[in-house]
Amino acid sequence: MKKAMPGGRASSAPLLGSDTEPTIFEMSQSGRRAFQLRTTGVPALPLDQLVPREHLNPTHVELAEVSERDLVAHFTRLSHRQFAVDLGAYPLGSCTMKYNPKFCDAVAGDPGLNSVHPGAPAHLTQGWLALLCDLEERLCEVTGMAGATLQPAAGAAGELTGLLIMRAYHESRGDQRKRVIIPDSAHGTNPASVTLGGYEVTTIPSDERGLVDVNALRAVLGPDVAGIMLTNPNTVGLFEEEISEIANAVHEVGGLLYYDGANLNAILGVVRPGDMGFDIVHMNLHKTFATPHGGGGPGAGPVAVASHLVEFLPGPKPAMTSEGTYEWRTPHHSIGRVHGWHGNAMVLARALAYITVHGGDGLPRVAQHAVLNANWLRQRLQAVLPAAYDRPCMHECVLTATGIKHNHNVRALDLAKRLMEKGFHAPTVYFPLIVDEALMFEPTETESPQTLEALACALEEIAEEAVVDGDRVRHAPLTTPVTRVDEARAARQLVPTEDAAERV
Numbered sequence: 044m045k046k047a048m049p050g051g052r053a054s055s056a057p058l059l060g061s062d063t064e065p066t067i068f069e070m071s072q073s074g075r076r077a078f079q080l081r082t083t084g085v086p087a088l089p090l091d092q093l094v095p096r097e098h099l100n101p102t103h104v105e106l107a108e109v110s111e112r113d114l115v116a117h118f119t120r121l122s123h124r125q126f127a128v129d130l131g132a133y134p135l136g137s138c139t140m141k142y143n144p145k146f147c148d149a150v151a152g153d154p155g156l157n158s159v160h161p162g163a164p165a166h167l168t169q170g171w172l173a174l175l176c177d178l179e180e181r182l183c184e185v186t187g188m189a190g191a192t193l194q195p196a197a198g199a200a201g202e203l204t205g206l207l208i209m210r211a212y213h214e215s216r217g218d219q220r221k222r223v224i225i226p227d228s229a230h231g232t233n234p235a236s237v238t239l240g241g242y243e244v245t246t247i248p249s250d251e252r253g254l255v256d257v258n259a260l261r262a263v264l265g266p267d268v269a270g271i272m273l274t275n276p277n278t279v280g281l282f283e284e285e286i287s288e289i290a291n292a293v294h295e296v297g298g299l300l301y302y303d304g305a306n307l308n309a310i311l312g313v314v315r316p317g318d319m320g321f322d323i324v325h326m327n328l329h330k331t332f333a334t335p336h337g338g339g340g341p342g343a344g345p346v347a348v349a350s351h352l353v354e355f356l357p358g359p360k361p362a363m364t365s366e367g368t369y370e371w372r373t374p375h376h377s378i379g380r381v382h383g384w385h386g387n388a389m390v391l392a393r394a395l396a397y398i399t400v401h402g403g404d405g406l407p408r409v410a411q412h413a414v415l416n417a418n419w420l421r422q423r424l425q426a427v428l429p430a431a432y433d434r435p436c437m438h439e440c441v442l443t444a445t446g447i448k449h450n451h452n453v454r455a456l457d458l459a460k461r462l463m464e465k466g467f468h469a470p471t472v473y474f475p476l477i478v479d480e481a482l483m484f485e486p487t488e489t490e491s492p493q494t495l496e497a498l499a500c501a502l503e504e505i506a507e508e509a510v511v512d513g514d515r516v517r518h519a520p521l522t523t524p525v526t527r528v529d530e531a532r533a534a535r536q537l538v539p540t541e542d543a544a545e546r547v
């Protein structure tokens with residue numbers, strides 16, 4: 044651990060964006076406190092007279108000692124060194140990293156909701172149970188399903204839950220099946236969940252349209268297929284037009300259809316997975332409804348199922364009694380718990396707030412505006428960054444930098460890095476894997492035409508720079524607090540300590 048630096052360091056605070064912000068330990072001054080209690084006259088006893096010696100930690104724990112003012116300034120300065128959803132457009136695709144309305148946070152901040160222990164008995168938590176029941180019902184309405192669980196902690200956890208339900212269903216019929224089919228454009232969590240769920244993955248190729256190749260699908264179908272996992276619109280932002288044929292073909296061999304709902308915001312209130320023929324759906328509430336989710340969580344991945352699967356849902360579930368009160372019930376053939384308690388409750392509360400406020404024609408408008416924005420951007424950028432598949436997209440568009448790479452040796456990664464210097468967050472790059480030099484933009488419904496135009500202009504400028512000053516783009520970013528990092532080294536040489544820089 045570093046020694047405390049001489050005083051005065053914090054007061055000569057660096058400017059925003061500087062890379063010389065000291066660590067909180069460097070700012071530390073022995074004896075300095077963020078607050079002081081009033082003097083009482085009660086003599087201060089040594090610690091080992093207050094706490095039995097055997098309970099005291101024998102090692103000295105070095106904590107930073109700073110004033111509240113310096114503490115707040117330090118973290119506020121640090122917060123200004125990163126890009127955030129509250130600072131500007133965040134066109135990252137596939138994650139729906141959108142601006143989330145603040146009223147959802149206000150709801151989650153209600154002490155009536157957030158001071159309740161999840162283990163409190165049902166008769167003391169009727170309000171929470173009513174809220175959860177209400178949310179389950181609305182999610183079933185949005186997806187066209189018969190029942191739901193709110194327990195899974197995020198999309199990937201929902202996938203595993205769905206696959207365990209698929210398994211329980213087949214096993215209840217004495218039907219041993221082995222394989223789950225996944226298109227090659229799928230999100231990486233899909234094959235991982237299939238493997239965790241005890242099935243083998245069969246991958247099918249996309250066709251030249253970027254859609255499921257129905258003939259390739261038919262060729263791998265058989266009585267050992269437990270089901271198929273599909274994202275629709277898929278990860279290239281395209282709607283699977285032959286979804287009814289796909290559903291019929293899979294159902295004909297006794298398989299189930301699993302809907303990866305990460306892209307549900309594209310079809311919200313317009314078309315429902317249940318009506319497309321799906322049996323199981325997970326939703327990423329943190330992607331479609333509310334909850335900012337950068338930095339890894341928290342999220343919520345409720346799973347909704349068709350009527351023949353309701354008995355397998357995780358439990359306990361909130362349910363209304365015949366007297367109109369609420370209780371916890373576990374379905375007959377439940378696969379059991381998939382969460383320590385009832386799910387990530389505050390994400391659930393935010394989602395219900397979002398759905399309630401947008402109800403009626405609000406939810407379809409979310410989807411329509413998201414689709415309009417993505418198509419506008421795709422069309423606007425056509426000359427600079429052509430679409431990987433030249434057809435109308437849904438809520439996100441996948442563009443390719445293949446041309447710029449071949450002509451000017453500037454890659455998608457370089458464009459994305461340079462974009463951060465122009466006041467925009469980078470798009471998703473190199474995903475989906477089936478597109479060369481992919482740049483995936485998802486403007487979402489929240490961005491204005493002016494913001495989209497500014498984003499397009501920034502990309503045009505960068506494309507121009509690639510021609511006249513390629514090195515500037517290849518070495519970008521040069522003006523951000525952290526310049527280009529060695530991403531491979533970060534993954535291979537993980538040193539999670541505050542003095543990491545000195546150790547490597």
Ligand SMILES: *Cc1c(COP(=O)(O)O)cnc(C)c1O
Pocket residue numbers: 137138197198199200230232233274278303305306327342344
């Ligand atoms: C985000 C995403 C997932 C995984 O969801 P998490 O909530 O991050 O666990 C699965 N599939 C697709 C298509 C996604 O975009």
